[in-house]
Amino acid sequence: MAEAKKDRYEQVKRFEGDLSQCMKCGFCTFWCPVYQEERIESSVARGKNMMIRGLLAGELDYTKEYADRLNKCTLCMTCTANCPAKANIPNVIVAARADTVKARGLKFPYNIIYRWLLPRRTLFGNVVRFASWFQGIFLPKTEGTIRHLSMFLSALGKGRNIPQIAPRFLRQMVPVVNKPLAGVDTKMRVGYFTGCMTDFVLPELGKHIIDFLARNGVEVVVPRGQGCCGAPVFLGAGDFDTGRKMADTNVRAFAGLDYVVTDCATCTSALKDYAKFLADTPERREAYTRFGEKVKDISQFLVDVLKLPASAYQPSAEARGKKVTWHDPCHLGRHLGITSQPRQIIKSIPDVQYVEMPNADRCCGMAGTFSIYYYDLAKQIADKKVEAIKSTGADIVVSSCPGCEIQLIDSIVRNKVPVKVMHIMELLA
């Protein structure tokens, strides 16, 4: 019995330091994007943490409401960044989600999507393709767009105006090994983690990144064995068992490569989070930690590893002469501390004017699964972002997270703002 009890709180117990660090000062209410919309205590870190303490004290149980309050967090980390005690409540929330899944199980259709579909890359691709045939039938009738690709099937029912599924996926467009052009010295050999969005929806972006790297002396390997990063599965839904399978798959796929370059902030941070959340054995801890160290966001890779000269950053045709602003994805800025590198790249591009937006690091409200469960809330959070973008007078808002980009496209279209949303790499020729 005692053993069973411990198991019930297994993951949360691992983050007891964070759990007890909160002093209940309530300063997080000012920073939490969810609290700012709802203004109820269960939205904010303090309230969620107290709820989890209540569970441990035996006052609460793994109810539907408990799971709901846990899910209602974008994991944007703004609370922690501004917490006087530096309490990392998002850690506790992810762990509590995992315990909740253990106790309650995953509900349809998420069990099918997370446990069966997402870990099978080819099948997933086919399903996405199949679903895309119905896009025109189901989607344009209501406003808004799909939130996360992993949510594709369930989101279909809700009806959204989503970016087109690409006619050919990236894995069908490029070879496994992409050598630098003839006459360019090979400086480095790196793996490219494509992420679901780039693979299925934005293959041209992926192709462009590979070409850019190849032109700058990088041999780019696109391992076929790679899969989804697992963010929606273990961070969003708390399904650590499936997450571990996905982690193992990716660690195996990139074995023998010095770096794993990504173009998606969420993927980057999820890949780096394997060790923190999913390591259940010393072997896995070791493997996940080493893997995490190899993972580099594309802007970080260009600036800190490859150390490209400013002259390497030339404007693409679409960026030339344009005013550009940058949105910090939470997973890049607060999770990984990468804020100066993308700005440095944009500022280096000749004939592009950089303008900083107010609260550039404020969460856009996407947060994957979060915006499926709480679409209205996600829209309200995004509307504040749109106001900030509007105030800059920029022609283009760039980011480095396809998740954020989908959210930005959705909200910009909904608010009828004439601004283009692009990935930072699309600014570059």
Added chain:
Amino acid sequence: MLAAKIISQLQKIAGKEAVLTAKEDLNAYSYDSTATWAHLPDVVVLPTTTEQVSQILKLANESKIPVTPRGAGTNLSGGSIPIKGGIVLCTTRMNKILDINKTNLTATVEPGVVLQDFNIALAKEGLFYPPDPQSFLGCTIGGTVAENAGGPYCLKYGVTKQYVIGLEVVLADGYIMKLGGVTVKNRTGYELMMLFTGSEGTLGIITKIILRLVPLPPASKTMMAVFDDMAVGGQAVSNILASGVVPAKVEFVDNFIIRRIEEMTPMGLPVDAKALLLLLADGSPAAVEAESAQIVDILKKSGAKEVKVAKDANEAAMYWKMRSAGFAATFGAAHTVMAEDVAVPRDKLAEFIRKLDEISQRTGFFISYLGHAGDGNLHPSIFTDIRNKEEFARAQKAMEEIFDTALSLGGVLSGEHGIGLEKQRFLKRAMDPVALDIMKKVKGMLDPNNILNPGKIWEEEA
């Protein structure tokens, strides 16, 4: 448990979505920022209009259901904890700034406006609302009025009550009463507004507030002084005030807090300093120059080991952030932190600090303190563990000694946090018995069914 009929009536009044009954939500309204108190409400209601508040109170009054008003729950007295269960009436969704009048230097706000949001909006107009409890990022203006809150700026600018010029209050029976107005001067009958300002939610629910404002000071300068002896630091504060300068803020943190903060957020603080004074001069650029020079001079003459003037806004902000994190720093230090809020006359500060040292030595409890040295308002904290009954009892005894010492020096029980639950067992010895009796009679008259924040301020007779 409340009858299902009450819940459905509340839903009819405020809307389904504004009535929370899930255990998970009730749990989130069972606490405030204090360490030891907690009690679940039966239901939480989040009204958006005065009319809704009125109807909720009418219903509660007829059914004799306790109503605990709550803003953001950042208070430090236990005041917003629904100790008798019943309804938590939470005002966080009544958060509109209704008017900012630059020429009349006034603003009208709903109670749920967050203090920091208010000051951000005011700054855009070149205006400023000084009372600044250090929970300004979370606390609502309604809460600060109900608690008559103060903060660092109150040294020069005064506490909340000096800014409230008009209120709309819903009485226990649901009547919506208007008090005061938009004029700075108003001599019409008794000053009933002051009855509600600082009433800790026991007399009525504040639904609209008219505040006096001041122009945003165009310049400011932050200074930091290091002391080897806390009492010498206290004396330096008295010397500054006696010299004819009133700094905007004079704050005080002890060695324990300096080290804790440096641990949590390294910022290069002098970790071996016994005490730090943080001071701010503000006003016109010329006045700030002259005053800060005078302050630095007196600090040095009064025995400061080191005096630093912040080079720029960033350095200044860093020091003030440290100060606002002070409470959090103490709260993380032990299982149970008893943080108090006594205030002594400013010229007794050094003497009080020496006596605190004696108490610490005599009782064996480490006493950490931070606070508003400029107005004699200190927050001594005793670290203990409520689970250890014997030790906790001794800690309470030591805290009693601190209260008695403050009172014997002509001080008060609470400078700015209020009595709530936290300090009610000391109220009798801190107040004239006739005054206490009048308070109870006022309460009985305004709230005959005792539904408004029952169980607060004074101990109930058994």
